[in-house]
Amino acid sequence: MTKPLLEVDDLRVRFHLRTGIVEAVRGVSFQLGRERLGIVGESGSGKSQTGRAILGLTPPPGEVTAKRLAFDGIDLQTASKRTLRHLRGGRISMVMQDPKYSLNPVMTIGEQIIEAYRAHARASRAEARDKALAMLEAVKMRDPGRVFSLYPHEVSGGMGQRAMIAMMLVTDPDLLIADEPTSALDVTVSMEVLRILDELVAERGMGLIFISHDLKLVSSFCDRVLVMYAGRVVEELEARNLREAKHPYTQGLMRCLPTLADDVRPLPTLNRDPSWAL
Amino acid sequence: MLDIQNLNVVFGTGRLRVEAVKNVSFSVDAGESYGLVGESGSGKSTVLRAICGLAPITGGNVRVDGKEVTTPRSRDFYRTVQMVFQDPYASLHPRHTVDRTLSEPLAIHGEKDAETRILQALKEVGLGPSFRFRYPHQLSGGQRQRIAIARALILRPKVLLLDEPTSALDASVQAEILNLLDDLRRRMGLTYILVSHDLAVVAHLCERLLVMRHGEAVEETASNALRSGKAMSEYTQSLIQASQGFTRHPSQPAHAPIV
Numbered sequence: 001m002t003k004p005l006l007e008v009d010d011l012r013v014r015f016h017l018r019t020g021i022v023e024a025v026r027g028v029s030f031q032l033g034r035e036r037l038g039i040v041g042e043s044g045s046g047k048s049q050t051g052r053a054i055l056g057l058t059p060p061p062g063e064v065t066a067k068r069l070a071f072d073g074i075d076l077q078t079a080s081k082r083t084l085r086h087l088r089g090g091r092i093s094m095v096m097q098d099p100k101y102s103l104n105p106v107m108t109i110g111e112q113i114i115e116a117y118r119a120h121a122r123a124s125r126a127e128a129r130d131k132a133l134a135m136l137e138a139v140k141m142r143d144p145g146r147v148f149s150l151y152p153h154e155v156s157g158g159m160g161q162r163a164m165i166a167m168m169l170v171t172d173p174d175l176l177i178a179d180e181p182t183s184a185l186d187v188t189v190s191m192e193v194l195r196i197l198d199e200l201v202a203e204r205g206m207g208l209i210f211i212s213h214d215l216k217l218v219s220s221f222c223d224r225v226l227v228m229y230a231g232r233v234v235e236e237l238e239a240r241n242l243r244e245a246k247h248p249y250t251q252g253l254m255r256c257l258p259t260l261a262d263d264v265r266p267l268p269t270l271n272r273d274p275s276w277a278l
Numbered sequence: 279m280l281d282i283q284n285l286n287v288v289f290g291t292g293r294l295r296v297e298a299v300k301n302v303s304f305s306v307d308a309g310e311s312y313g314l315v316g317e318s319g320s321g322k323s324t325v326l327r328a329i330c331g332l333a334p335i336t337g338g339n340v341r342v343d344g345k346e347v348t349t350p351r352s353r354d355f356y357r358t359v360q361m362v363f364q365d366p367y368a369s370l371h372p373r374h375t376v377d378r379t380l381s382e383p384l385a386i387h388g389e390k391d392a393e394t395r396i397l398q399a400l401k402e403v404g405l406g407p408s409f410r411f412r413y414p415h416q417l418s419g420g421q422r423q424r425i426a427i428a429r430a431l432i433l434r435p436k437v438l439l440l441d442e443p444t445s446a447l448d449a450s451v452q453a454e455i456l457n458l459l460d461d462l463r464r465r466m467g468l469t470y471i472l473v474s475h476d477l478a479v480v481a482h483l484c485e486r487l488l489v490m491r492h493g494e495a496v497e498e499t500a501s502n503a504l505r506s507g508k509a510m511s512e513y514t515q516s517l518i519q520a521s522q523g524f525t526r527h528p529s530q531p532a533h534a535p536i537v
Contacts, residue, residue, distance in 0.1 A: 042448040043419070157318075186317040187475055187520040194524050213448060220523035256453035258482035260505055260518065266457040267482070270450035 004031040005175055005207045006054070009068040013049045013231075016061050024049045024062075026231035032175070036201065036208045038222035038239065040215050040253075046231040047211045051177045054209075055094055056084055072174065090120040093168035095197075097180040099160030103152040109163045110136075110148030113170055120171045135166040139196050158189035162196060169200055175207040183212070194221060215242070215253050227253075230277035249276055279308040279343060279469045280329070280437060286337035287321070287328050298324045300493045301338070308436070311463060311470040313480035313487030313501075315517065321493035322473045326439045329471070330361050342437065353387065360430035364442035366422035370414040376400075376425055377410045383433050399428040404458060420451035424458065431462070440472045444479060456482060477521045481505060489514050 013025040025046040030037070041047040053064045056076065069076045071092060074083065096102035104112055113132035117123060123131070136144035139162040152160055161181060168176060181197065182190035198221065201208045212218050218225055219242040227235040227250045235247040245251050252270040287299040299321040306312040314322040327333035329340055331351040340347045342358055363369040370379055380396045389395065397407055403424040414422055423443060430438055443459070444452040460483065463470060474480050480487050481501040489496040489511070497511050504510070507518070519525070 042450065188317055188516060191520050191524060198524075215449065216523045220525065253449055256450050258453075258456065258478045260478050260481055260521065263482070263505065265460060265482075267453040269453045269457065 003073065004033050005072060006032040006209075007068055007070045008032075008050075008054065009066060011050065011053055011066040011069060012064070013046070013053050013058055014063045014065075016063070024231055025053065028226075028228070028231075028233055030226060030233070030236070032207050032209065034174075034205050034207045035224065036210060036222040038218035038225040039209060039211045039228060040213065040218050040225055041228035042213060042253075044230075045228040047213075047228050048179050050228070051094065051179050051209060051211050054177065055088055055092060057094075086120070089116060089168075089173075090171050091173050092175045092177065093171065093173040095161075095164055095168050095176065095178040095181045098184040099152065099157060099164050100184070102164060103160060105152055108149050108151055109155070113163070113167045116167045117170045131170060132166075135170045136163070138169075138200065139163070139166045140192075141166075156189075157185050158193060161185060161193050165193070165197060165200070169204070172204065173206060175209070176201065177209045177211070179211045180213070181210075182217075183214070215250075216257065232277070234276060247276075248273065279306055279310070280471070281305040281341040282325075282329070282338070283341075284338035285325065285328060285335065285340065287324050287333050288336040289334075298333070298493055299328065302488075302490070302493075302495050303338075304488050304495070304498065306469055306471060308469055309463075309467050310486070311472065311484040313484035314471065314473045314490060315475065315477060315480050315487055316490035316496075317475060317517075319492070320490040322490050323441055324493075325490075326361065326441050326471060326473055330359055330439055331355075356383075356435075357387065357433050358435055359437045359439065360433065360435040361439040361441065362423075362426050362430050362443050365446045366419055366426050367414075367446065369426055370422055372414055375411050375413055376417075379425065380429055380432055383429060387433060389433075395432060399432045402431060402462065403428045418451075419447050420454055423447060423451075423455055427455075427458070427462070431466070434466075435468075437469045437471070440470055442474055443472070445474065445476065452479070459483060477504065477517055489517070 009029045011025055011028045012023060015022045015024060028050055039047045039050060049058065052058050058064050066077060071087060110132050113135060114128040117128045117131055133144045133148060136147055141147045141162065147155065147159065147163065155163065182193055185193060210218060210222055219239045222239050225237055225239050225242065226233045227247065229249050235245060235250050237245060245254065255268045256270055258267060282305065283303050285299055285302045289296045289298055302325060304312065314325060316322045324333050328335050331349065342355065347355060377396060380399055381392050384392045384395060396410065400407060400409060405421065405424055417425065444455050447455060456479065462468060470483065472480060472483055481504050484501060486498065486500050488498045491513055496513050499510060
């Protein structure tokens with residue numbers, strides 16, 4: 001690997017609130033090549049804000065600072081709005097958590113994919129339509145033609161999420177950020193969606209940032225895992241070495257899950273050490 | 279304690295008719311904990327809702343403590359059976375303090391001693407008296423679920439219906455709530471019916487469980503059998519596999535076709 005796809009150094013996200021300043025992300029640094037990186041943490045650990053900050057989607061009044069935040073050599077902090085618009089959706093895409101909220105309810109799925117494609121590529125409607133249908137097929141929709149003309153409320157959660165993935169991948173991005181892409185779905189359905197995502201990422205050689213609260217899922221899906229706590233990365237490790245995690249927080253997260261294999265009772269709970277947050 | 283025979287639940291009529299639950303039967307002994315597992319749309323929550331009167335019983339019998347339930351449910355019924363809902367962010371009234379939330383069931387049932395009962399209920403779920411006058415937005419997700427459990431327990435019911443009580447919570451908080459439920463059951467001799475899509479959670483909390491799919495019972499099995507992984511339908515096997523995380527090379531799981 002020559003040059004990292006994404007460089008993040010000392011990323012901070014601050015919110016100025018009436019009650020004072022809340023720092024949601026406090027100095028996160030990592031580099032990403034064309035690999036699958038997982039970011040795990042509990043609610044409020046800053047994992048989603050990290051993903052949003054990369055795309056410049058931090059909601060106001062949030063404030064993002066970083067020593068370096070660069071995608072493929074392009075500094076995202078100083079880039080013009082025009083460049084950012086070109087990158088967002090074109091070269092970096094994001095799959096959100098819940099297809100119910102993130103798809104446009106008054107446009108058919110096909111129209112939305114066409115819109116995403118034509119925003120970034122010069123293509124005639126007919127070309128875009130073919131591309132959209134091909135993409136729907138790539139995410140294993142059984143009848144792409146039918147799904148194409150359906151509205152988001154007419155499809156199930158699993159189908160909606162696959163449509164969302166189709167829309168995000170139609171522009172052939174280099175980096176995909178998936179923020180809890182399967183937490184709104186059923187276990188069996190979410191495995192299927194992950195499998196499709198996995199195949200497409202491998203096939204197209206993309207970089208993937210997979211944000212989730214599910215340590216077990218992330219470790220089985222990703223190559224490398226960042227564990228976040230209170231806005232910081234407390235541990236970075238290879239996914240297959242998860243069992244050898246050093247940080248007590250990671251170990252605690254691993255142990256507190258009930259498993260089918262053995263019956264521990266009471267379940268060990270996590271004693272949060274204030275020093276972790278320092 | 280609870281006996282359900284050939285339960286059917288049908289919503290709508292004509293073209294919109296949906297058979298949500300088809301001929302489901304099971305019975306739960308006093309002090310036992312029973313799990314209902316399945317994916318969304320399998321009818322597992324509808325069974326719970328039918329028991330406590332939130333969904334119509336179209337056919338079959340539901341007996342609680344030997345007595346057939348009446349529609350609408352009597353006040354006595356709610357003294358015996360209480361429910362805890364999935365999302366503590368949605369199930370507590372946002373403009374009611376903890377005190378008001380907990381005193382409502384007491385007022386409805388004409389109970390005296392509200393003050394001591396509320397303080398005791400808070401203690402039972404591991405929260406101090408300092409939580410009494412807080413609003414839900416001043417509580418974390420785990421604390422809210424504790425309040426929801428306290429509300430359900432304040433009338434001293436015998437049966438607790440738990441509808442995905444931990445799926446909206448973080449893993450570490452889930453462990454705390456599961457421990458609390460385990461502990462309360464032992465101390466108060468409660469009977470649980472737990473609905474969850476997470477096999478590991480059900481196996482942890484329940485002795486026996488029913489796997490459901492498309493409104494029908496697939497199989498009834500024991501947690502021990504589940505752990506040892508023997509004699510199970512293909513569908514249960516695929517659920518077990520899904521609960522063990524992502525596998526890159528699946529051995530063709532028998533998952534439901536996505537419609």
